Amino acid sequence: MIKSLRLIDFRCFATLSMELRDRGGIFIGDNAQGKTSILEAICVLLRLQSPRAKSMRPLVRFEATGAGVAGECWEQELTIRYGRGGVQLGIDGEEVSTQNQYLAQSGLIVWMGNEDIELVRGSGGIRRHYLDFLCSQLDLGYRRALSRYRRALKARNVLLKDPVSREAELDAYTEILIEHGDYLHEVRQRIVAMLEPRASEAQSNISGRDEILSLQYVAGSEGGMREALAVSRESERRQRQTLVGPHRDDVKIFIHGMPASEFASEGQQRTIALALKLAQGEAIEADAGKVPIYLLDDIFGELDPSRRNALMAHLPVGAQKFITTTSVDWLDGGWGEWPLYRVCDGKVSKWERDNSVE
Ligand SMILES: Nc1ncnc2c1ncn2[C@@H]1O[C@H](COP(=O)(O)OP(=O)(O)OP(=O)(O)O)[C@@H](O)[C@H]1O
Numbered sequence: 001m002i003k004s005l006r007l008i009d010f011r012c013f014a015t016l017s018m019e020l021r022d023r024g025g026i027f028i029g030d031n032a033q034g035k036t037s038i039l040e041a042i043c044v045l046l047r048l049q050s051p052r053a054k055s056m057r058p059l060v061r062f063e064a065t066g067a068g069v070a071g072e073c074w075e076q077e078l079t080i081r082y083g084r085g086g087v088q089l090g091i092d093g094e095e096v097s098t099q100n101q102y103l104a105q106s107g108l109i110v111w112m113g114n115e116d117i118e119l120v121r122g123s124g125g126i127r128r129h130y131l132d133f134l135c136s137q138l139d140l141g142y143r144r145a146l147s148r149y150r151r152a153l154k155a156r157n158v159l160l161k162d163p164v165s166r167e168a169e170l171d172a173y174t175e176i177l178i179e180h181g182d183y184l185h186e187v188r189q190r191i192v193a194m195l196e197p198r199a200s201e202a203q204s205n206i207s208g209r210d211e212i213l214s215l216q217y218v219a220g221s222e223g224g225m226r227e228a229l230a231v232s233r234e235s236e237r238r239q240r241q242t243l244v245g246p247h248r249d250d251v252k253i254f255i256h257g258m259p260a261s262e263f264a265s266e267g268q269q270r271t272i273a274l275a276l277k278l279a280q281g282e283a284i285e286a287d288a289g290k291v292p293i294y295l296l297d298d299i300f301g302e303l304d305p306s307r308r309n310a311l312m313a314h315l316p317v318g319a320q321k322f323i324t325t326t327s328v329d330w331l332d333g334g335w336g337e338w339p340l341y342r343v344c345d346g347k348v349s350k351w352e353r354d355n356s357v358e
Pocket of ligand 1: 010011012013029030031032033034035036037038058059060061062063298324326343
């Protein structure tokens with residue numbers, strides 16, 4: 001659970017300091033007021049990663065030179081400072097030297113956003129990103145393996161493009177790809193196997209129908225990295241790039257045995273995306289033994305009332321959940337027990353219930 005959040009020069013917030021409740025809360029406001037930025041800050045604080053920025057730089061308030069995020073999470077004080085000297089991480093006032101050390105203690109999350117529909121109809125890269133975010137929360141070695149794999153892949157592709165053959169160097173990078181590629185493959189395969197039954201059940205629950213969802217992990221390195229690289233050696237020389245490995249993995253999604261990207265309606269695709277995220281939360285709980293925090297960024301507008309209510313009913317009761325929305329009308333008066341906040345122009349105040357029909 002996150003008990004408090006403090007921001008300095010983060011996105012549109014010059015400063016923000018707020019206590020958070022165990023249940024979570026609903027942040028209500030017009031567009032471009034700062035709602036998503038609050039959820040983003042929680043995501044950064046817990047996972048050192050923003051769902052919409054590749055680096056920390058865009059998170060710094062326009063006029064400022066650095067940004068800070070801090071909060072009490074699972075009884076520890078987490079701090080992140082970002083400025084000219086880079087990123088500084090702290091837990092309970094002690095500086096933490098590596099991101100992995102910080103992430104091992106920080107906390108787990110599920111992010112749900114409007115763009116999640118791309119999990120179903122977008123490219124394989126989007127599904128790999130979804131898997132990477134989940135796998136790195138469940139496997140401590142995953143992030144390191146992924147970053148070493150990516151670096152070796154990049155270097156190897158440069159060598160393959162070089163007209164001068166540099167076999168010894170190529171072989172050295174091949175070994176790194178094999179070591180980390182097989183590791184990534186094993187973790188992804190295990191996690192997809194955990195996801196499938198959970199996603200399938202969530203799909204039936206949210207749709208309220210017998211919609212059969214199935215997943216298939218398609219490895220980009222059939223038969224293991226060493227064999228796959230040996231088989232593709234001639235083709236990769238011709239095409240001048242590494243053709244096999246986890247960077248080519250995908251997760252195929254089927255509804256009633258048919259590819260969901262081609263056969264599912266938009267509403268079904270949104271439901272599948274939600275089911276994948278609910279499955280993510282359950283997999284985290286089963287594997288890590290911790291209930292993740294759920295961050296739901298403005299997803300209710302696109303769902304019909306029955307799917308909205310089904311989603312609310314299937315979010316784990318004991319989990320802390322933070323939701324952003326432009327209006328609470330869809331809650332249908334069911335907001336009685338939710339802490340409600342108004343977000344306006346980079347400031348947060350208590351939502352006055354009398355305003356709820358604005
Ligand atoms: N680095 C930054 N510094 C200052 N302001 C920023 C920065 N990055 C984004 N903003 C601005 O912060 C404001 C709030 O953005 P945010 O995405 O949090 O809004 P929101 O309330 O979630 O809006 P919506 O409902 O449209 O999703 C926007 O006006 C955005 O342009």
